Amino acid sequence: VMGVSGSGKSSFIKLITGQNISIDYSLKLCTENITSCSFIYKERLRIHLIEFPGFDNTYKSDTEVLHHIASWLTATYQENIQLNGIIYLHRIDDARIGGSADRSLAMLQKLCGPRCFPNIILVTTFWSFTEPDIGAARERDLVEREDFWGFGFMQSRGSAVLRHLGSRQSAMAILERSLRSRRPLTLQIQREINIEGLTLVETEAGQQVDEDLKRQKENYERELKKLREAMEDAPKMCD
Numbered sequence: 396v397m398g399v400s401g402s403g404k405s406s407f408i409k410l411i412t413g414q415n416i417s418i419d420y421s422l423k424l425c426t427e428n429i430t431s432c433s434f435i436y437k438e439r440l441r442i443h444l445i446e447f448p449g450f451d452n453t454y455k456s457d458t459e460v461l462h463h464i465a466s467w468l469t470a471t472y473q474e475n476i477q478l479n480g481i482i483y484l485h486r487i488d489d490a491r492i493g494g495s496a497d498r499s500l501a502m503l504q505k506l507c508g509p510r511c512f513p514n515i516i517l518v519t520t521f522w523s524f525t526e527p528d529i530g531a532a533r534e535r536d537l538v539e540r541e542d543f544w545g546f547g548f549m550q551s552r553g554s555a556v557l558r559h560l561g562s563r564q565s566a567m568a569i570l571e572r573s574l575r576s577r578r579p580l581t582l583q584i585q586r587e588i589n590i591e592g593l594t595l596v597e598t599e600a601g602q603q604v605d606e607d608l609k610r611q612k613e614n615y616e617r618e619l620k621k622l623r624e625a626m627e628d629a630p631k632m633c634d
Contacts, residue, residue: 398484399449399499403520407484407559408432408444410566428452428460429467436574445478450502451495457502457604464506465584465595472589477579481507481515482569484559487533488524504549505600508583513553516573517546520559534558 396404408414412434428448436442447464450457471477483503485496507515519537522530537546538556550556555572559565587598595601 396444396482396484397447397449397499397503399451399486399495400453402449402484402486403559404446404449404484407482407518407520407566408446410563411570412444428455428463442570442574449495450499457498461502461600461604462595465588465598465600468506468582468585469588472581472585477581479514479577479579480573481511481580482518482573483515484518484520485537486521486524487519487530487558488521500546501603502600505598505603506582506584507580508586508599509552511580511582512549514573514576514578514580515549515554516569517549517554517556518559518569519557520561522558522560 396408398404409432412432414432414434429445431443431445433441433443448455448460450460452460455463481503483500485500489496503515517537519530519534525533534556538550539547546554546556557569557572559569584598584600587593588595596605
């Protein structure tokens with residue numbers, strides 16, 4: 396289960412399992428800020444729901460978050476533990492386009508790769524916090540706008556787009572959709588590191604973080620230049 400901070404990951408997992416999120420030591424591979432809950436589904440199938448940290452972490456850089464995720468995915472792959480699906484959450488009441496949400500979905504695409512898109516479900520949350528018409532318009536933007544961050548791009552390559560309405564019934568329907576495919580996934584970053592022998596910085600996800608850092612640095616330098624120019628012009632205006 397992935398998404399930016401505050402998108403409802405922990406609440407979604409708690410609705411399904413009835414448990415508060417905590418580290419599941421039965422996996423023996425938990426990395427800092429990656430937590431899980433497990434439960435028995437229909438009395439015969441044990442399911443582990445893993446919560447991954449968002450790339451908008453207040454206390455850690457995107458590079459640190461990527462390192463935690465990559466370390467966990469690398470270790471689980473080496474122990475022959477593989478994911479069967481990804482559920483990605485996005486708040487429908489968030490009117491902002493771009494920023495952390497944009498970066499987060501870009502990282503999802505780089506971590507998983509196009510081969511895994513059919514096993515990804517893109518889920519909008521917090522529908523009770525917005526008017527239905529406004530929510531529906533934002534949902535259309537997510538799917539239809541090519542200049543946004545890729546719901547439509549991923550949907551056209553097999554990802555499903557669903558609504559989570561806040562109830563356990565709604566959460567279970569999303570989980571059951573994810574369970575339709577039991578095929579174990581080898582994510583792109585697992586293939587790059589474990590099979591191709593790339594370092595983290597050489598992976599597509601690592602390159603994405605590097606590009607984001609360069610962009611942030613350019614924006615910072617641009618704003619700093621404007622501030623300096625404004626300060627230089629201030630005495631002239633006083634004269």
